[in-house]
Amino acid sequence: MSTKPSGASSAPPASLTERRKAATQLEIAHAAAELFAAQGPHATTAEEIARHAGVALRTFYRYFRSKQDAVSPLLAAGADRWRALLEAAEPGTGLSRALEAAMEQSLAAPDEDAARALLRTRGLLRAAADDPALRAVWYRVNQESEERLVPVVARLADGRLEAVQVRLAAAAATDAIRIALETWADTEAGVTGEGSPASLALDCLRQLMGGMGALTSDGEAAG
Amino acid sequence: MSTKPSGASSAPPASLTERRKAATQLEIAHAAAELFAAQGPHATTAEEIARHAGVALRTFYRYFRSKQDAVSPLLAAGADRWRALLEAAEPGTGLSRALEAAMEQSLAAPDEDAARALLRTRGLLRAAADDPALRAVWYRVNQESEERLVPVVARLADGRLEAVQVRLAAAAATDAIRIALETWADTEAGVTGEGSPASLALDCLRQLMGGMGALTSDGEAAG
DNA sequence: CATCGGATGGCACACAGTGGCATGGTGGCA
DNA sequence: TGCCACCATGCCACTGTGTGCCATCCGATG
Numbered sequence: 112m113s114t115k116p117s118g119a120s121s122a123p124p125a126s127l128t129e130r131r132k133a134a135t136q137l138e139i140a141h142a143a144a145e146l147f148a149a150q151g152p153h154a155t156t157a158e159e160i161a162r163h164a165g166v167a168l169r170t171f172y173r174y175f176r177s178k179q180d181a182v183s184p185l186l187a188a189g190a191d192r193w194r195a196l197l198e199a200a201e202p203g204t205g206l207s208r209a210l211e212a213a214m215e216q217s218l219a220a221p222d223e224d225a226a227r228a229l230l231r232t233r234g235l236l237r238a239a240a241d242d243p244a245l246r247a248v249w250y251r252v253n254q255e256s257e258e259r260l261v262p263v264v265a266r267l268a269d270g271r272l273e274a275v276q277v278r279l280a281a282a283a284a285t286d287a288i289r290i291a292l293e294t295w296a297d298t299e300a301g302v303t304g305e306g307s308p309a310s311l312a313l314d315c316l317r318q319l320m321g322g323m324g325a326l327t328s329d330g331e332a333a334g
Numbered sequence: 335m336s337t338k339p340s341g342a343s344s345a346p347p348a349s350l351t352e353r354r355k356a357a358t359q360l361e362i363a364h365a366a367a368e369l370f371a372a373q374g375p376h377a378t379t380a381e382e383i384a385r386h387a388g389v390a391l392r393t394f395y396r397y398f399r400s401k402q403d404a405v406s407p408l409l410a411a412g413a414d415r416w417r418a419l420l421e422a423a424e425p426g427t428g429l430s431r432a433l434e435a436a437m438e439q440s441l442a443a444p445d446e447d448a449a450r451a452l453l454r455t456r457g458l459l460r461a462a463a464d465d466p467a468l469r470a471v472w473y474r475v476n477q478e479s480e481e482r483l484v485p486v487v488a489r490l491a492d493g494r495l496e497a498v499q500v501r502l503a504a505a506a507a508t509d510a511i512r513i514a515l516e517t518w519a520d521t522e523a524g525v526t527g528e529g530s531p532a533s534l535a536l537d538c539l540r541q542l543m544g545g546m547g548a549l550t551s552d553g554e555a556a557g
Numbered sequence: 558c559a560t561c562g563g564a565t566g567g568c569a570c571a572c573a574g575t576g577g578c579a580t581g582g583t584g585g586c587a
Numbered sequence: 588t589g590c591c592a593c594c595a596t597g598c599c600a601c602t603g604t605g606t607g608c609c610a611t612c613c614g615a616t617g
Contacts, residue, residue, distance in 0.1 A: 128564075128614065135564095156603065167566045172605060176466070243399070243474075250473035251466075275517060275534075279541050282509040290501050311498075318502050319542075351583060351595075358595095380573065390597045395574060 136174050136184065139164040143181035148234035152179055152245045179248045182235055186249060188228055189308075190256040190288060193217040194263055202269045207320040209267050210284055214316060218309035226302045236296035257285040287315035359397050359407065362387040366404035371457035375402055375468045402471045405458055409472060411451055412531075413479040413511060416440040417486055425492045430543040432490050433507055437535055449525045459519035480508040510538035 142163035146155040157178045161171040175181045196213035204212070239245040260281040268277060291312035300306030365386035369378040380401045384394040398404045419436035427435070462468040483504040491500060514535035523529030 126615085132564080157605085158603085169567070169606090170565055173565080176605085178604070246477075247470050247474055250477050251470055254469075254473050275513065275538065276541060278513050278517075279509065279538055282513060283506060283542065286502065286505040286509065290498065290505060294498060294501075315498065315502055318499060319506065354583095355595080379571090392575090392598070393596055396595080399574085401573070 135164070135166065135170075139166065139171060139174055139181055140184050143178075144185055144231055144235060147182060147238050147245065148231075151238055152242045179244045182245075183248055183252050185228065185231055186235060186252045187256060189217070189232065189292070190252075190285070193288065194256070194260055197260075197263045197267065200267065202267055204267070206264065206267050206280065207316075210320070211313060211316060214288075214312055215309070218307075218312060229302045229308060232292065233296045236293060253285055253289045256288075257281050260285060283319040284316065287319055288312050291315050358387070358389060358393075362389065362394060362397055362404055363407050366401075367408055367454055367458060370405060370461050370468065371454075374461055375465045402467045405468075406471055406475050408451065408454055409458060409475045410479060412440070412455065412515070413475070413508070416511065417479070417483055420483075420486045420490065423490065425490055427490070429487065429490050429503065430539075433543070434536060434539060437511075437539060438532070452525045452531060455515065456519045459516060476508055476512045479511075480504050483508060506542040507539065510542055511535050514538050
């Protein structure tokens with residue numbers, strides 16, 4: 112866990128068993144996403160997901176704490192990629208610039224897999240509209256993304272922000288992605304170009320970073 | 335629901351049965367909060383909560399969809415009060431001023447009940463630290479607060495903001511309260527004065543409204 | 558080949574929720 | 588005052604979630 116070099120770059124540092132476990136987890140997640148999007152989470156039993164993934168019910172619960180949790184890796188994938196890019200950014204860049212740059216990289220020109228992932232996310236968000244339990248997973252995923260973002264933002268701020276300010280910045284950045292994805296899920300826009308998650312998220316991020324002051328000062332300028 | 339005048343000010347518009355129902359709901363919520371804070375939600379069964387509240391298990395589930403939900407009215411109470419004040423504000427005031435004013439009113443000088451409510455919230459947030467299911471309720475409460483805040487913000491913005499901007503403003507405002515409460519729950523500060531929820535929330539709100547731009551421009555001003 | 562460790566599967570069980578039906582108190586009406 | 592409809596509550600049965608425990612299987616190591 113600690114002193115394992117485990118290879119050089121981003122190659123799978125996995126033994127056969129490790130790779131199988133990762134594959135099984137993805138297998139389950141995809142099975143769950145498919146069933147959830149098709150018939151809704153409520154009408155889907157954990158048993159059913161396990162069967163589709165080719166594992167026993169007991170095994171399912173060794174990979175995920177709850178039925179709905181099964182899709183959380185898919186829902187978190189986007190934010191995870193974004194955060195990984197941020198971790199690689201240089202501290203001197205300036206926070207909002209770094210945030211925007213990473214956002215552009217992670218969402219702007221998605222490959223085939225990323226595009227499929229986005230469409231899957233849309234399907235899940237739409238299923239979440241009628242299912243409180245699935246919505247709860249979406250909330251949790253975003254919240255955990257925010258928490259994981261805190262140390263990254265702290266590093267980028269390089270000591271120029273207080274702890275609370277760091278948390279606020281992480282929250283605002285997470286809001287940008289969340290609201291962009293939710294807004295996009297309500298539309299039929301594609302994964303690139305006008306109305307895409309990428310452009311929406313950038314808009315949201317700039318609004319929040321540019322300051323709500325710009326949004327609110329209109330009425331107060333005179334009075 | 336619609337054309338019921340139901341008295342003048344904020345008096346209980348309730349028939350005897352209605353009042354009993356409200357009382358029962360509070361009874362259950364308080365019983366749940368007490369047990370959750372004392373022994374953790376996981377070690378508390380729904381049956382136990384029902385018994386403490388003096389109702390049958392079946393009745394418990396007529397009031398709340400899930401065990402953890404039982405405390406959600408208590409967790410939402412603060413944000414509810416704040417939103418109610420915002421609904422009464424005049425649209426001409428300017429958004430951020432209205433937000434701050436309502437925040438000061440709802441949190442600044444709490445009466446006995448409000449103080450107890452805040453301490454109860456702290457107990458629940460601390461219990462939530464070890465309990466994923468209870469954390470999920472906290473997430474849900476905040477998310478729903480945000481959603482309910484959207485039309486209020488839209489009214490206050492008076493058509494000067496686009497739909498997405500309204501959502502972002504509602505999200506930022508909710509973040510301020512949430513992070514203020516979470517920060518406070520980690521401390522031993524009282525309910526008033528230095529480090530109180532009120533002052534923390536105002537700080538957070540001003541940070542977010544003043545714009546993350548102020549937080550991030552340091553490093554970019556030169557370059 | 559022998560053996561160990563971890564992943565998996567099957568079984569049993571406590572608890573979370575839900576539908577259906579019986580009951581008792583509340584409130585309306587004559 | 589007495590009758591009656593209604594609704595909240597309680598009880599029972601049942602499905603599904605999630606977990607502990609033990610047997611088994613398979614890959615890793617010598």
